[in-house]
Amino acid sequence: EVQLVESGGGLVQPGRSLRLSCAASGFTFDDYAMHWVRQAPGKGLEWVSGISWNSGSIGYADSVKGRFTISRDNAKNSLYLQMNSLRAEDTALYYCAKDSDILTGSFVFDYWGQGTLVTVSS
Amino acid sequence: EIVLTQSPGTLSLSPGERATLSCRASQSVSSSYLAWYQQKPGQAPRLLIYGASSRATGIPDRFSGSGSGTDFTLTISRLEPEDFAVYYCQQYGSSRSFGQGTKVEIK
Numbered sequence: 001e002v003q004l005v006e007s008g009g010g011l012v013q014p015g016r017s018l019r020l021s022c023a024a025s026g027f028t029f030d031d032y033a034m035h036w037v038r039q040a041p042g043k044g045l046e047w048v049s050g051i052s053w054n055s056g057s058i059g060y061a062d063s064v065k066g067r068f069t070i071s072r073d074n075a076k077n078s079l080y081l082q083m084n085s086l087r088a089e090d091t092a093l094y095y096c097a098k099d100s101d102i103l104t105g106s107f108v109f110d111y112w113g114q115g116t117l118v119t120v121s122s
Numbered sequence: 123e124i125v126l127t128q129s130p131g132t133l134s135l136s137p138g139e140r141a142t143l144s145c146r147a148s149q150s151v152s153s154s155y156l157a158w159y160q161q162k163p164g165q166a167p168r169l170l171i172y173g174a175s176s177r178a179t180g181i182p183d184r185f186s187g188s189g190s191g192t193d194f195t196l197t198i199s200r201l202e203p204e205d206f207a208v209y210y211c212q213q214y215g216s217s218r219s220f221g222q223g224t225k226v227e228i229k
Contacts, residue, residue, distance in 0.1 A: 044223050109157075112166035
């Protein structure tokens with residue numbers, strides 16, 4: 001059974017940093033691209049960042065480019081999101097999501113974690 | 123960036139009725155790279171449809187997707203009680219973007 005478990009969320013002041021983690025199990029982690037998708041309270045979904053199976057290809061939404069860094073550790077079956085210079089508009093539930101296509105990556109998200117809440121407020 | 127507009131915002135229907143949800147793109151979506159997700163309150167989204175019309179693993183056949191270019195449709199042939207939820211479309215052909223969602227509520 002595929003499981004994605006996020007952690008690291010919390011309350012943080014504007015301008016500060018936070019690092020999110022996602023522990024994956026139930027599939028061959030290093031065969032798939034992985035993504036972060038966020039959802040502001042009461043709002044829709046926004047793709048934040050994605051990383052290919054071998055970290056060779058990385059992408060970011062314009063809204064976080066230059067502030068967020070995605071990474072992965074295939075030996076630990078883990079995905080990370082380093083978030084710097086946080087803003088109030090980054091407040092959201094952050095989901096870790098698995099790509100559906102083996103190796104190539106498709107940006108179709110077939111499994112999701114339950115999310116970790118990030119609140120940016122003074 | 124391709125903007126996806128979903129309509130209606132809310133659909134009020136009874137169990138057993140047919141639901142038709144629309145997703146319109148501001149530009150043509152290449153190769154029908156369009157997906158649909160279902161989200162229930164307090165839960166993560168669930169993939170229903172990809173490639174505009176292919177059902178994801180384990181999705182009942184009452185869910186079907188159609189369309190191409192700029193107009194796409196998700197149809198639920200007969201609503202079951204567990205189908206009342208918010209539905210999002212997503213295009214993944216040019217960058218990535220989601221629609222704002224359609225809520226299917228019990229009438």
